[in-house]
Amino acid sequence: MTRQERTAWLFAGPVLAVILVVLALPTLLALALSVTDYSVYALADTANLRFVGLANFAELLATPLFWRAVANTALFAALGVPMAIGASLLAALALNEATVRWKPLWRVALFAPYVTSVVATAVVWQFLLNTRYGLVNYALSFLGLGPVDWLGDPRASIPAILLFVTWKIFGYNMIVFTAALSAVSQDLMEAARLDGASRWHRFRHVTLPAIGPVLLLAAVMSVAGFLQLFAEPYVMTLGGPAQSTVTILFFMFDEGFKWWNLGQASAVAMLLFLAILALTIVQTRIGRRYEWL
Amino acid sequence: MERIAAPGITRRQLMAVLAGVGVAGCTPRREAGALRLWAMGYEGDYAPLLMPPFTQATGLAVEVQSLPWTAAHEKLLTAHASGALPDALMLPAGWVGEFAMVGALAPVADRALLDGLFPGTLAAGRYGGRDYAVPWSVAPQAQFFRQDLLAAAGYDRPAADWAGWRAMGRALKRRRPDEWVFLMPLNWWDTLVTFAAQTGDPMLRDRDTRGNFRSPGFTRALGFYKSLYDERLAPTMLSTELQDPFAAFAQGAFAIYPRSPAMLLDLRRRRAEIADDRWGVARMPGPDGPGPAGGISASLCVAARSPRPAAAWALVRYLTGAPAELHVQRLIGSLPARQAAWAAPQMQAPVLRPFLDQMQAPADQPNVVEWERIRIEVQLIAERLVRGDLTLSQATAAMDARVDRLLAKRRALLDRGAIA
Numbered sequence: 001m002t003r004q005e006r007t008a009w010l011f012a013g014p015v016l017a018v019i020l021v022v023l024a025l026p027t028l029l030a031l032a033l034s035v036t037d038y039s040v041y042a043l044a045d046t047a048n049l050r051f052v053g054l055a056n057f058a059e060l061l062a063t064p065l066f067w068r069a070v071a072n073t074a075l076f077a078a079l080g081v082p083m084a085i086g087a088s089l090l091a092a093l094a095l096n097e098a099t100v101r102w103k104p105l106w107r108v109a110l111f112a113p114y115v116t117s118v119v120a121t122a123v124v125w126q127f128l129l130n131t132r133y134g135l136v137n138y139a140l141s142f143l144g145l146g147p148v149d150w151l152g153d154p155r156a157s158i159p160a161i162l163l164f165v166t167w168k169i170f171g172y173n174m175i176v177f178t179a180a181l182s183a184v185s186q187d188l189m190e191a192a193r194l195d196g197a198s199r200w201h202r203f204r205h206v207t208l209p210a211i212g213p214v215l216l217l218a219a220v221m222s223v224a225g226f227l228q229l230f231a232e233p234y235v236m237t238l239g240g241p242a243q244s245t246v247t248i249l250f251f252m253f254d255e256g257f258k259w260w261n262l263g264q265a266s267a268v269a270m271l272l273f274l275a276i277l278a279l280t281i282v283q284t285r286i287g288r289r290y291e292w293l
Numbered sequence: 294m295e296r297i298a299a300p301g302i303t304r305r306q307l308m309a310v311l312a313g314v315g316v317a318g319c320t321p322r323r324e325a326g327a328l329r330l331w332a333m334g335y336e337g338d339y340a341p342l343l344m345p346p347f348t349q350a351t352g353l354a355v356e357v358q359s360l361p362w363t364a365a366h367e368k369l370l371t372a373h374a375s376g377a378l379p380d381a382l383m384l385p386a387g388w389v390g391e392f393a394m395v396g397a398l399a400p401v402a403d404r405a406l407l408d409g410l411f412p413g414t415l416a417a418g419r420y421g422g423r424d425y426a427v428p429w430s431v432a433p434q435a436q437f438f439r440q441d442l443l444a445a446a447g448y449d450r451p452a453a454d455w456a457g458w459r460a461m462g463r464a465l466k467r468r469r470p471d472e473w474v475f476l477m478p479l480n481w482w483d484t485l486v487t488f489a490a491q492t493g494d495p496m497l498r499d500r501d502t503r504g505n506f507r508s509p510g511f512t513r514a515l516g517f518y519k520s521l522y523d524e525r526l527a528p529t530m531l532s533t534e535l536q537d538p539f540a541a542f543a544q545g546a547f548a549i550y551p552r553s554p555a556m557l558l559d560l561r562r563r564r565a566e567i568a569d570d571r572w573g574v575a576r577m578p579g580p581d582g583p584g585p586a587g588g589i590s591a592s593l594c595v596a597a598r599s600p601r602p603a604a605a606w607a608l609v610r611y612l613t614g615a616p617a618e619l620h621v622q623r624l625i626g627s628l629p630a631r632q633a634a635w636a637a638p639q640m641q642a643p644v645l646r647p648f649l650d651q652m653q654a655p656a657d658q659p660n661v662v663e664w665e666r667i668r669i670e671v672q673l674i675a676e677r678l679v680r681g682d683l684t685l686s687q688a689t690a691a692m693d694a695r696v697d698r699l700l701a702k703r704r705a706l707l708d709r710g711a712i713a
Contacts, residue, residue, distance in 0.1 A: 039702055040662060041712075043374060044395040048711060126536060152534050154680070238363070240480055240531045242680050243673060257367040259666050260374075 027273070034266035043260055056267035066268070068243060069251040072158065076247060077226040080162050084222055085215070087170040092177035093203075107178070111171035118168070122235040125164045126151065136163075151237055154244035161245055165232050169225070173218045180214040181207070216287040223283065224276050248272050327354040328604055329379030333365045335555050335625040336383055336430070336591055340612075343620055347611045353604055366665060373397040378596040380605040384426060386417035386590040391662040393420035394712075399595045399602060400425055406610060413655045414630050418592050420660075426592035427613045430627035432553035433588035433651040434487055434577055437560075441571045442469075442548040451549060451575050455488075455517050458578040462526040465548050475521055476547035478532035479679060482672035483587050484551050487577050488514035490656030491584035497667075497696070501659045502704045504696030506671070506689045513580070515675060515685065522679045529679055543567035551577060553588055554648050557626030576647045585656040591627065628652070663699050670695055 001009075034056055036042075042049040060066050091110055095103055113121060128135050129150035137147045150160035184207050192202050208215075230249040233239055239246040239254075248268060256265025332340050337359025344355045358379070360368055369392065372378045378397060392398050401407060401424040407415060410428050418426030438451050446464045462474040477484045489496055494510025497503065505511065521527045535541060539559045542550045543566040550556070560572065576583040593612055595605040611617055618629035619637050628648055629635065635649070658664065671692050678688035706712045 037702070040370070040391065040395060041702060041706060043370070045711075048706065126533070130536070131534070152528075152530050237531065237533050238480065240533065240676070241529075242677050242682065257371060260370050 030266040030269050033262050034270050036263045038261070038263040038266075040260040052263070056263050057271070060264065060267050060271070065243065065246065066248075066251060069246045069248045072245060073227055073229065073247045073249075075158055076162065076165075076229050077223055079158075080165060080226045080229075081219065081222045083162060083166045084170050084226075085173060085218055087166055088173035088177055088218070089215075091170065091174045092181055095174070095178055096181045107175065110174055113168050114171040116168075118231045119235050121168060122164070122232065125167075126236065129160050129164075152241050154242045157237055157241055157244045161232050161236055164236065165226075165229070168232070173222070176214060176218060177211065180211040184210040212290060213287070216283065220280055220283050223279055227272065227276055227279075327356040328381065328601065328608055330355055330357045330381045330383075330608065331360055331369075331379045332357065332383035332591075333360045333362050333385075335558060336621070336627070339621070339624045342624060343612065343617055346617075347608065350611075351604075351607060353607070355608060369397075370395075373596075376598060378598065380599040380601060381593060381595050381608050383429065383591050384594055386414070386426070386428070386592055387658055387660075387664055389418045389426045389592055389594065390420045390660045391665070392594070393423075393425040394662055396597055398425040399597045399599070401427060402602075403606065403610070406606075406613065409632050410630050411632055411652060413652075414590060417590065417658065417660060426594045427609055428630035429591045429593045429613050430618065430621055431588070431590045431630050431652055432555060432627050433648055433655065434483055434551055434553060434586045435574050435647045435651055436577055437542070437550045437552055437556050438573055438575060439542070439545065439548045439571060440573045442545060450573065451578065453576070453578050453582045455578055455580050459517075459520065459524070459526070462521065462549075463524065466524070466526055469545075472545060473526065473528050473547050474549055475527040476535075476538060476542060476550040477521075477527050478530055478535060478538075479522075479676040480531045480533075480672065482668045483589075484577075485514070485518050485672060485675055486587040486668060487551070487585075487656065488518055490587060491577075491579040493584075495657065495659070496671075497659045497661070497700075500707065501661045502700050502707060504667075504693040504700075506692035506696065507686075512685065512689055515678070515689065518675065519679055519685065539563060540566065554626040554628055554645070557644065558624070574644050574647045576651050583651070583654075585654045586651050587656045587658075588651075590630070661700070661703060663703060667696050667699055670699065 035051060035053055037050050037052045037056070039048075094100065095106055095110075100106070127133075129137075131137060131147055131149045131152065134150070136150065140146075140148065148156050150156050188206050189202060192206050197205070228249050229247045230253065233245040233247055233250055234253075237245045239250055249272070252265045252268040252272070255261045255268065330340060331337070337357065340357045340359075341355075344357065348354055366388070369378070369382070369384075369388075373392070373395060384392060389398070401418075406427045407424055411431060414428035414431060415424065418424055418428065436451060442465060443449070443451065443461070446461070446468050448461055448464070452458045452461045465474045466472075489511050492510030492514050494505065494508040496505055496511060498505040506515075522529055532538070538547075538550070539556075541547055543563070560567070560569075577586045593609045595602055595609060599605045613631065615629065615631050615634040615637075618631055618634050619639060621627055622629055622634075623639060628645070629640075634640065640649075661667075674683070674688050674692050674695065677683050678685065683691060703712070
């Protein structure tokens with residue numbers, strides 16, 4: 001080993017060790033748990049613990065609530081990722097305009113929700129979304145739209161939580177996009193303008209290729225984030241109404257920590273892990289095709 | 294502040310001090326040698342007020358931690374698994390069997406603690422023939438009603454049978470069509486459990502290994518429950534949507550609020566919102582008059598791994614004594630489990646009469662580990678029924694199917710003889 005290699009290992013070693021202990025090891029242990037019938041009875045007496053092979057997975061696939069959770073989570077991700085990234089991009093583009101004043105103030109104001117406690121903001125949004133007295137319905141009434149029972153109607157609950165989540169998280173990607181936008185070549189932009197390219201064409205052919213890699217990263221992180229949505233439904237609706245906001249992670253939390261069916265819960269964790277891994281691979285493939293990576 | 298500007302202290306030294314303060318702030322603020330007690334809800338919030346006499350008499354300091362009801366079950370189980378349970382803890386009667394089974398609780402050593410208790414409170418604390426909990430307070434469900442609103446509709450008190458109760462609801466709704474009558478959020482199981490208990494059909498069968506929800510009694514109770522929502526007497530609403538149920542009751546958005554005696558605390562604390570002559574208490578209605586009703590009874594237990602069991606039992610003995618239980622009653626309304634306490638003058642208040650009567654007829658709850666979950670999941674199916682996703686027969690069949698699956702493990706263990 002050369003001296004350089006030794007130094008490299010010295011720097012990477014601690015991080016690798018931490019990853020091994022807090023990431024790889026628990027994942028392996030969860031895999032081991034997922035093929036047992038660990039339940040509250042096993043907590044009482046380990047003699048009650050059995051190896052069940054893939055029975056947890058088979059039972060999971062036959063549980064209607066699990067599929068409900070998968071469908072809800074897919075809906076959250078399918079609507080939420082474009083909503084959140086779109087909002088971040090729009091805000092970043094708007095803040096990037098030369099005519100906008102007090103940029104630092106706007107940046108702080110729009111970033112603030114991201115660093116505020118979920119529980120505190122959820123309480124505020126519960127009031128905003130109140131059917132009778134909420135500001136959201138008050139605003140809708142000016143558009144002639146009837147009051148929406150945001151958190152009580154199983155069809156409105158997912159959009160309601162998406163509104164809250166988007167507002168909560170878009171500030172983070174906005175800051176990332178702002179940084180990426182400042183790296184867009186001004187010469188190229190100027191040249192395109194002189195050539196008569198419209199605003200849309202300049203965005204499509206100059207800005208977008210420049211921020212492509214950042215967009216891809218934001219998409220990967222957002223998909224992973226939305227698939228692991230938990231805190232927002234937990235504090236806003238407790239999974240209701242009629243289990244319309246139960247997400248995969250919420251289901252896992254209930255099974256594992258509330259009822260201590262850790263075998264079943266680990267099976268859920270494994271499936272979610274595989275799903276996120278698969279989606280990330282697909283996204284990277286797409287990124288490679290556009291030469292963003 | 295002058296210190297910071299003082300010469301001789303470099304910025305680096307200041308940072309070191311700040312870092313030290315930060316680390317010190319992160320270490321648990323645990324009083325050395327203090328007994329630890331965990332309790333839920335109002336009991337947890339107000340228990341510290343009970344401690345000074347105990348500390349004075351024994352010299353033992355007590356540190357009370359309050360847990361929210363919604364997260365208590367997972368917190369306690371996780372604490373047991375990681376060996377972090379406190380010395381003494383409060384458990385609702387229905388959870389004692391489960392925590393005794395997982396080995397979290399120490400059996401009651403001193404039989405004298407279990408003397409002179411309300412009959413019927415002891416059974417829930419027994420597991421495998423041994424007692425693990427000392428009943429502390431009893432909180433049967435009753436209905437709080439708006440005297441003024443009922444009077445305007447021609448009632449001086451709520452009707453006592455189901456049909457009459459619903460007819461009264463219709464009369465109230467006719468007078469005030471924009472308001473509601475019954476405050477029973479769709480994710481609270483207590484009212485449905487009460488209705489079911491009143492019919493006399495047990496909710497589980499075959500040695501508590503299968504659901505019994507297709508029984509005529511439960512079907513009737515569920516049908517009655519659903520009709521209250523169908524007729525728009527109760528809103529199809531979750532508790533998460535009702536930011537402040539008490540305020541809704543006080544403002545007249547609801548005329549009837551089925552609740553435990555802990556409501557008495559709210560009514561005292563927030564007297565400015567609703568005057569004393571505007572509300573009353575009555576027993577829950579039954580199919581043909583009042584019958585058994587559900588409720589949450591709190592027991593006190595000692596953790597099996599407590600390093601100081603003698604001190605922990607001393608705390609339990611003090612808290613479950615008549616004077617401390619009467620103090621609890623004055624503070625938060627929950628009623629004493631010890632019969633001797635009931636002779637005290639404060640217990641003769643007329644508002645407590647319905648609760649005392651109700652305690653003679655407690656609801657029979659199956660003593661199985663899965664009961665907490667069964668109650669919640671049955672309520673989830675009831676919610677879908679109320680929302681029109683299922684018919685009544687589909688709902689009861691779904692409840693039986695779901696509960697049979699939840700009890701599969703228990704069936705298998707019973708067949709093997711692994712549990713009693």
